[in-house]
Amino acid sequence: MSLPFLLEIGTEEIPDWMIPDALEELRLLFVTHPAWRMPPNPKMDATPRRLVLRAEGLPTRQEDSEERVMGPAKSAPAQAVAGFARKQGVRPEDLAVESTPKGEYYCYTRKVEGRRTKDILGEALPGMILQRSIFPKTMYWTDKKGPRFIRPIRWIVALLGEEIVPFEIAGVHSGALTSGHRRLGAREIAVTSADYEQRLRDHYVILSAEQRREKIRKELAGVRIKPDPALLETLVYITEYPTAITGSFDAQFLELPEEVLVTVMRHHQKYFSVEDEHGKLAAQFVAVMNIPADPEGFVRRGNERVLRARFNDARFFWEADRKKTLAARKADLAHVTFQAKLGTYLEKTGRVVELVKELGGDADAARAAELLKCDLTTELVKEFTELQGVVGGLYARADGEPQAVWQAVYDHYKPESMDDAIPRGRTGQLVSLADKLDTLRGCFRVGMIPSGSRDPFALRRAAQGVVRILVEGKLELPLLDQLEGHQELIHFFADRVRFYFKDHRGFAYDEVNACMASGWSNLVDLEARLLRVQALRPTPDFEPLAASFKRIRNILSQADWQAEAPAPLDPALLEPGPERDLYEEYRRIAGQPIEHVISKLRPKVDLFFDKVLVNAPDARVRQNRLALLHTLLAEFSPIADFSEIVTHS
Amino acid sequence: MQSFQDIIFTLKRYWADRGCIIQEPYDVEVGAGTMCPETFLRVLGPHPYRVAYVQPSRRPADGRYGDNPNRLFKHSQLQVILKPTPDDVIEQYLGSLEAIGIDLRKHDIKFEEDNWEAPTLGAWGIGWQVMLDGLEITQFTYFQQCGGIDLDLVPAEITYGLERLTAFLQVKDSVYDIEWTKGFSYADVRYRDELQYSVYNFEAADIPTLWKLFDLHEGEAARLLKLYDPKAADKKRFPLLPTYDHVLKCSNLFNTLDSRGAISVTERVGIIQRVRKIAVGVAQAWADQQQEVAQ
Numbered sequence: 001m002s003l004p005f006l007l008e009i010g011t012e013e014i015p016d017w018m019i020p021d022a023l024e025e026l027r028l029l030f031v032t033h034p035a036w037r038m039p040p041n042p043k044m045d046a047t048p049r050r051l052v053l054r055a056e057g058l059p060t061r062q063e064d065s066e067e068r069v070m071g072p073a074k075s076a077p078a079q080a081v082a083g084f085a086r087k088q089g090v091r092p093e094d095l096a097v098e099s100t101p102k103g104e105y106y107c108y109t110r111k112v113e114g115r116r117t118k119d120i121l122g123e124a125l126p127g128m129i130l131q132r133s134i135f136p137k138t139m140y141w142t143d144k145k146g147p148r149f150i151r152p153i154r155w156i157v158a159l160l161g162e163e164i165v166p167f168e169i170a171g172v173h174s175g176a177l178t179s180g181h182r183r184l185g186a187r188e189i190a191v192t193s194a195d196y197e198q199r200l201r202d203h204y205v206i207l208s209a210e211q212r213r214e215k216i217r218k219e220l221a222g223v224r225i226k227p228d229p230a231l232l233e234t235l236v237y238i239t240e241y242p243t244a245i246t247g248s249f250d251a252q253f254l255e256l257p258e259e260v261l262v263t264v265m266r267h268h269q270k271y272f273s274v275e276d277e278h279g280k281l282a283a284q285f286v287a288v289m290n291i292p293a294d295p296e297g298f299v300r301r302g303n304e305r306v307l308r309a310r311f312n313d314a315r316f317f318w319e320a321d322r323k324k325t326l327a328a329r330k331a332d333l334a335h336v337t338f339q340a341k342l343g344t345y346l347e348k349t350g351r352v353v354e355l356v357k358e359l360g361g362d363a364d365a366a367r368a369a370e371l372l373k374c375d376l377t378t379e380l381v382k383e384f385t386e387l388q389g390v391v392g393g394l395y396a397r398a399d400g401e402p403q404a405v406w407q408a409v410y411d412h413y414k415p416e417s418m419d420d421a422i423p424r425g426r427t428g429q430l431v432s433l434a435d436k437l438d439t440l441r442g443c444f445r446v447g448m449i450p451s452g453s454r455d456p457f458a459l460r461r462a463a464q465g466v467v468r469i470l471v472e473g474k475l476e477l478p479l480l481d482q483l484e485g486h487q488e489l490i491h492f493f494a495d496r497v498r499f500y501f502k503d504h505r506g507f508a509y510d511e512v513n514a515c516m517a518s519g520w521s522n523l524v525d526l527e528a529r530l531l532r533v534q535a536l537r538p539t540p541d542f543e544p545l546a547a548s549f550k551r552i553r554n555i556l557s558q559a560d561w562q563a564e565a566p567a568p569l570d571p572a573l574l575e576p577g578p579e580r581d582l583y584e585e586y587r588r589i590a591g592q593p594i595e596h597v598i599s600k601l602r603p604k605v606d607l608f609f610d611k612v613l614v615n616a617p618d619a620r621v622r623q624n625r626l627a628l629l630h631t632l633l634a635e636f637s638p639i640a641d642f643s644e645i646v647t648h649s
Numbered sequence: 650m651q652s653f654q655d656i657i658f659t660l661k662r663y664w665a666d667r668g669c670i671i672q673e674p675y676d677v678e679v680g681a682g683t684m685c686p687e688t689f690l691r692v693l694g695p696h697p698y699r700v701a702y703v704q705p706s707r708r709p710a711d712g713r714y715g716d717n718p719n720r721l722f723k724h725s726q727l728q729v730i731l732k733p734t735p736d737d738v739i740e741q742y743l744g745s746l747e748a749i750g751i752d753l754r755k756h757d758i759k760f761e762e763d764n765w766e767a768p769t770l771g772a773w774g775i776g777w778q779v780m781l782d783g784l785e786i787t788q789f790t791y792f793q794q795c796g797g798i799d800l801d802l803v804p805a806e807i808t809y810g811l812e813r814l815t816a817f818l819q820v821k822d823s824v825y826d827i828e829w830t831k832g833f834s835y836a837d838v839r840y841r842d843e844l845q846y847s848v849y850n851f852e853a854a855d856i857p858t859l860w861k862l863f864d865l866h867e868g869e870a871a872r873l874l875k876l877y878d879p880k881a882a883d884k885k886r887f888p889l890l891p892t893y894d895h896v897l898k899c900s901n902l903f904n905t906l907d908s909r910g911a912i913s914v915t916e917r918v919g920i921i922q923r924v925r926k927i928a929v930g931v932a933q934a935w936a937d938q939q940q941e942v943a944q
Contacts, residue, residue, distance in 0.1 A: 012739060013777060015762035048760070137764075139775040141734060141791055144799045151775070152791075154736065182743065183753040238759060269783055287783060289757035299757045302782025305822065309719050316717055335910075 002057040003161035006193040010155035016237035062114030071106035219244035225272040239290040251283040317379035329374040341446040356434035368408035389413040429473040436462040444489040463496040470523040480521035517641035541602040546645040553643035569627040578607040664701040672702035682728030694939040709908035712847035718823030725811040732804035771797035796932020863902040870895035870927040
């Protein structure tokens, strides 16, 4: 016989962003429990106030098993045999005798009754539920010796078939009573595993996240909202009965920068913003409430008032900040610390201005660098820290700075992720590069080097940004010249370059290694070489030639070939036949692109290795042959070190 | 329409009916109700306690000369401490909102993750900001540590923002327009404070004098703490509460100096450390003082 199992952990409101991972962790703990012969396949659900696991077809008990217990040797005294039998709870004549390589022994086969699933679960569940791995942060709520969970556990439903699986956590006993919506449902609702979901629904709890998501989506269908999947997920997991309502605000606020309005709505109020038919921000918003309806408009009006107050605040800050130009704020940066060991933002600004000039920036770039951090002293950035940079750009524009300047300030934190765009325009790219390079150099100089997951200054992101701006902005600047010979910083960047081309751009790792071995200071050039190698790779001559190059590399290194001071090649010493042919071929192709010559070169190389003994007895001939091979290798080494290519032949 | 003071009366009555001591505001300036000894010290140790009080809370940097409809130098918090936390604490809290006339079946109430931390007090907790129709009306915190000490019993701290709550109930866009009592608006009662303290905190305060005061209060607190002896038979009479007053003075002076622009970002960390040291010192001595002298 098999039974359905229902577990509901009833809590106070769990942070929305933790819920999906917590469900998955709980599911894993459940299915990997050693008691299952067949791992169950539970369905997981959650609202902010409950984590729910439902499994079908659990066995009522484990299967019975047998355990064989070995006793004394057959030759043992009767007393010992009787003792063994007594221990097993049988008479001596019930024992069997088994022959083993060591002789004959008494033994007894014991029947082990399978344990009831109810008992197994009752024992296992408290430990599973309180596993610290389920949540990234936990609290205690009874006393400091009490159990820890994400928020206090207030009720537990645990039903196997019709029966309660009894256990207790922090004074809460498992039972068959759930709890409805905080204000629209009953506090105690008797449930069975069959009617559980419907009973919750009757008490204004939509158990399924998918159904809550669909409900919100459907209600949004008539409104042109700015799509925001992350916000939708937040709202799905912050409500038990979500309902979308549309509100509006005074159109005069549309004079404020859209970025500020959207940030207030999105980050501070969890509203969707709305666009008109031209894609411009409309004076409307969509909020999602945790009740089914707002017939008297209380919720809409309340939210509208809150938004009005927030927008008024933003306008107050905007107008207060505008009393001073962005440029006039530069001196105030002397009071803003960049990092204790690296001085103030004023000092950083000075360094970035110099660096951007050195990188070839023009007067606009230098101006942008000067204004770059000035928004840190504005009220608006103090209020909306996530808008730093953007706010500076907006004020620079309002101050009448040229487009290249204000855009460069606006964009200078970009790219903020692998999906984010790089700054628009050359000025913005150079300024952003200078800012990031300054941060990286400074931090590495004072020993603030990221390790493992510790990267408080987001230096990986900064370095990744440098790489992307150089490559995607087609900036042929020698990166290594900017790293001050700092070995750790060079390694750090090499990793970022490798990551970018391999994981983000999809080049094969050996292609990346081969091309980087020929240099990676100019990333635009590196990209061009990678594209060539990638295109060459599927051609029939490539892999065999790469294999030959690897062979050449091995021969040269075994012969201790000194690449720095190679003996000159003496054509007179070349033997007619494959050796001379290879040399002639080399002469013909030298200086031509590899794509054009690979098919001619490959047979000559193959023939050379087939017929010619590099390790000739005559030392002069041997040296000359090595010189020939080295010359050949050197011919293509500016593109890539082909010996790094992993071949299958 | 319920006046500002009606709402306060109702909430105090509500919590009094649930076994709370109703205290009056603490008579030393504080930045938040949490800093009053009724919270900061009472949450320590194994003794149950329940208290509610309205605490005027000073945030010098938030002053706006009475010009901003939502920001105040000094606002009023209703602080409720329930130690240990009753199982139905959230039900009780929601009941308090219903008591002041909010029909929660017709309003949207949400609990959004918001953990609280006060580095100067060595205190932190886990909790939510409670949102009513998109307006933050309450901070709800389960204290975990105070003065760097794990708490024996976990208290719930419920902090209501009374001006906001009243503006919500009276449907006013500016806190200055709310009715304190019939015939008197909030502006009538409080506008002068807002204007004059903004002038003082942002313009008139004499920086060297404030630093001197800071040093004096810090010195007195440190001097006293050094004299506390956990093994003394009469340690119960040691004046830790007066010591703590000096900590509060330091904290307020720090906030005033900060709003005056007298503290650079680099100095900041150091000053916070200094306040924290004496605050944690008092908390630890207080926790010890609750215990009998070991024989």
